[in-house]
Amino acid sequence: MKKVILVLISILLLILDNSVMPFLSIYGAFPSLLFTFAVLYSIINGAEDALFIGVVSGLLQDIFFSGGMGINALTNMVICLIAAYVGNGVFKKKKLIPVSTVFGATIVKHIAVFCIFYFLHYKVRLNNILIVAIYNSVIAFIAYRFVLMLSNTENVSSKWRFK
Known part of the structure; x- marks a missing residue:
């Protein structure tokens, strides 16, 4: 049931990414709600869920990305x-x-997609990468609490530490 809910949320975010977010663009750059959600969900829930949400979000993004099926699935999965x-x-209650x-x-995702397409001899532009990154970070700051509540994890670390 958890995976069905994740897929439904991902589809909703994809629809918002492709219908509403272009109207909120700054210098032609707009955030990716789906990618931001996938990364936040992965941080909170661990590798198994990260693998699932990475592939699902990437495949959904590939549907609207002409020129290379599977590239977003691969990059999202790894990221x-x-x-x-x-x-x-990390202590998951801090943002x-x-x-x-x-x-x-x-x-990293934008550079990876650029490199893959460069080797495939497709032309892809890297302009506005910092604006998109800042925009996604602002969305992440706002959405993190909601993703944390959605995840409802009991194994939240209580210390700041890196392994």
């Missing part, structure tokens, strides 16, 4: 697994690390 690793060692992770993950 969500890294986010889960980061989440293993600093999750918001910073979303910022870094956004930049």
Whole structure:
């Protein structure tokens, strides 16, 4: 049931990403609610859930991404697994690390997609990457508490530590 709810939330966020978010663009850059949710969810819930949400969110993004089916699935999966690793060692009720992770993950994802398409001889632009990263971080700051409540995890660490 948990995975069905995750898929439904992901579909809703994808619809919002492609219908509402372009109207909220700044210099042509707009946030990805789905990617931000996937990274935050991965930080909170660990590697197994990160793998699932990474692949699901990536495949949903690939539906609207012409030129390379599976590229978002691959990059989201890897980034969500890294986010889960980061989440293993931090106090999850604080927002600093999750918001910073979303910022870094956004930049890494855009660079990874750019590199993959570069080797496939497709033209992709990297402009506005910092605006998108900042925008995703602002969304993460606002949404983190809701994702934490959705996750309802009992294994929240009580110490700041990195493994």
